[in-house]
Amino acid sequence: MMVFLVTFGFFLIIAGAMAVGYIFQQKSLAGSCGGLGSVGIEKACNCDNPCEKRIERERLAAEKESLRETKDSLIDVKNI
Numbered sequence: 001m002m003v004f005l006v007t008f009g010f011f012l013i014i015a016g017a018m019a020v021g022y023i024f025q026q027k028s029l030a031g032s033c034g035g036l037g038s039v040g041i042e043k044a045c046n047c048d049n050p051c052e053k054r055i056e057r058e059r060l061a062a063e064k065e066s067l068r069e070t071k072d073s074l075i076d077v078k079n080i
Contacts, residue, residue: 050058
């Protein structure tokens with residue numbers, strides 16, 4: 001039982017420290033559009049105004065796909 005109490009106390013101290021740090025940062029709670037997409041989980045983003053990071057990721061993905069399609073349509077003269 002003593003191990004449980006020590007562990008529970010440790011978690012309370014850590015949670016309290018995180019709460020104090022969050023309060024001192026003075027940030028408001030904010031969601032993220034596509035937060036799961038950054039870890040590789042696909043999900044539809046229904047935000048009216050996506051963040052700059054997401055816009056940049058989508059632009060780079062479209063550019064990469066465009067380059068891949070262009071590369072696939074070219075004939076490699078060395079192999080003819």
